[in-house]
Amino acid sequence: xxxxxxxxxxxxxxxxxxxxxxxxxxxxxxxxxxxxxxxxxxxxxxxxxxxxxxxxxxxxxxxxxxxxxxxx
Numbered sequence: 791x792x793x794x795x796x797x798x799x800x801x802x803x804x805x806x807x808x809x810x811x812x813x814x815x816x817x818x819x820x821x822x823x824x825x826x827x828x829x830x831x832x833x834x835x836x837x838x839x840x841x842x843x844x845x846x847x848x849x850x851x852x853x854x855x856x857x858x859x860x861x862x
Contacts, residue, residue, distance in 0.1 A: 807858075807861055807862060810858060810861075811858075812858070815852050815857060815858070818832070818852065819849050819852050819853070824845065829845055829848075832845070832848035832851075832852075833845075833848065835848070835851070835861065836848050836851055839851060839860060
């Protein structure tokens with residue numbers, strides 16, 4: 791079943807999210823031209839949060855003090 795294949799990835803993502811902190815977010819926001827993987831992940835995050843999905847929008851979303859809580 792496809793769900794059984796996806797569960798380990800979901801659990802790994804949840805564990806990685808627990809390790810993120812404000813300094814990590816500040817570092818990412820500082821990228822003028824982020825690596826493709828960072829850009830893709832944050833564009834996906836914007837979509838999930840109902841925001842415009844481009845780098846400028848992602849930087850604005852990350853300035854929200856409740857950003858990490860929204861992700862969780």
